[in-house]
Amino acid sequence: MASNAVMEETLQVLKDHKLRVTPQRHIILAYLVSHHNHPTVETIRDGLSKDLPNIGASTIYNTLNTFVDHHLVVELQNGDGSTHYDYFGTPHYHAICTNCGRIVDVTYPGFSDTEKNLEKKTAEISGYMISGNHMEVYGLCPECQIKLGIKKND
Amino acid sequence: MASNAVMEETLQVLKDHKLRVTPQRHIILAYLVSHHNHPTVETIRDGLSKDLPNIGASTIYNTLNTFVDHHLVVELQNGDGSTHYDYFGTPHYHAICTNCGRIVDVTYPGFSDTEKNLEKKTAEISGYMISGNHMEVYGLCPECQIKLGIKKND
DNA sequence: TTGTTACATTGGAATGGTTCTCATCTGTTA
DNA sequence: TAACAGATGAGAACCATTCCAATGTAACAA
Incomplete structure (x- = not known):
């Protein structure tokens, strides 16, 4: 409970x-x-x-x-x-691992502006009356990067 | 064909x-x-x-x-x-009508930067090795706005 | 507090999009 | 041209989700 x-x-x-x-x-x-x-x-x-x-x-x-x-x-x-x-x-979006499916919540200062801007542009271009959005980012989670032996080169 | x-x-x-x-x-x-x-x-x-x-x-x-x-x-x-x-x-995203399901392609100058920025931020915050993203915006398409008798107040 | 009613809950059946299986066929490469 | 890995196709199987009908209950008013 x-x-x-x-x-x-x-x-x-x-x-x-x-x-x-x-x-x-x-x-x-x-x-x-x-x-x-x-x-x-x-x-x-x-x-x-x-x-x-x-x-x-x-x-x-x-x-x-x-x-x-x-x-x-x-x-x-x-x-x-x-x-x-x-x-x-609270507003956030998701990062989803393409290997294991792990989902994590993500947000950052200014994300809300990014979102609003996307909605505004969309309304202008498409004529839709916007009610919401959905953003996702895909990639390999840290664990799967190790599991798969992939090295980040940064 | x-x-x-x-x-x-x-x-x-x-x-x-x-x-x-x-x-x-x-x-x-x-x-x-x-x-x-x-x-x-x-x-x-x-x-x-x-x-x-x-x-x-x-x-x-x-x-x-x-x-x-x-x-x-x-x-x-x-x-x-x-x-x-x-x-x-070509890079674009989708506006989806919450009433009839209509999907339209949307893009605008600068969209690609928005996308890249989102991926960069996500990588920094989550540690994921990013391979792609998906953005969608929801709302009523112009046709359904009329059909449902909703007036835009802008 | 009680009665009424519209709405929520349940379990099981039904649905239907997607995947699986496996025999057959075919691009590709040597 | 031979050989084989990989693709195709028909239908069965799967399974997440929805549907259905009967029962239960939250909300509101008197």
Whole structure:
């Protein structure tokens, strides 16, 4: 179970988004807020086996889809066949390892400007009314660089 | 069938990447180069029904996966459940309509710098050895803005 | 507090895009 | 031209996700 602070925070988040507060939603959101492991549905189910031993897979899917619709959570594909989820409390993007699938969160000062600029340019050029974006960077994580015997020449 | 110019170009692309030149690969690549419709496997199969009436679905999947591995083609999800493919001859990114799934190519002067900067920052922060990136922007396409009766206030 | 109602949860069945298998075929290279 | 590694094709298999119908429950009002 997540800490009381997290439980209070997530309760407020659900209310702010006018989402009906069910134990399932509350606990799943708290799990996502307090874990940065980019879990799949199965990972979440395993992680909640004590808090919600009887939760249905459909509920987890429904809940996550609802969170995605409300922009609380983003979906990620790392090539392993199933979708990964990430609580999106603060703006960031992801670096994904092309060898092992490891996902890490990345941000830097000025990233928010980069993002805004991309959205602005896109709106101008395409005429789309922009609601969001998704940025990913691919490469070999440090561990896989070693594992594969690749040396960085910098 | 694509034009002779496209057929020559794609032949060279395959050879440059040391890919065995089969009629299937040649024709699929030519299709992707000469269409900017971000097709699914089924779209491609339909589009090639005259050139390759007996092609197997597995072959199209295999071929596209090979092209993706060689960075000739990128995969796109627009939420309709199947993967879309796009020939990646020149750097660009995609704007995807959250209502109808329409995908359009976007680029602008300076985009390449934005991209390089993102990759550089990511390498510094994460330690990943970067090999590529993927950027997408979401919103309502002009048509859906009208269809949904949404007025832009700018 | 209670009743009402719209919405959420569940488990199992159904779906369908993608991968797998393996026999056959074919580019490529020597 | 021979030999072989690799590509193709048809269909079966896979499996993540969605669908469905019955049941349960959060939210709101009286």
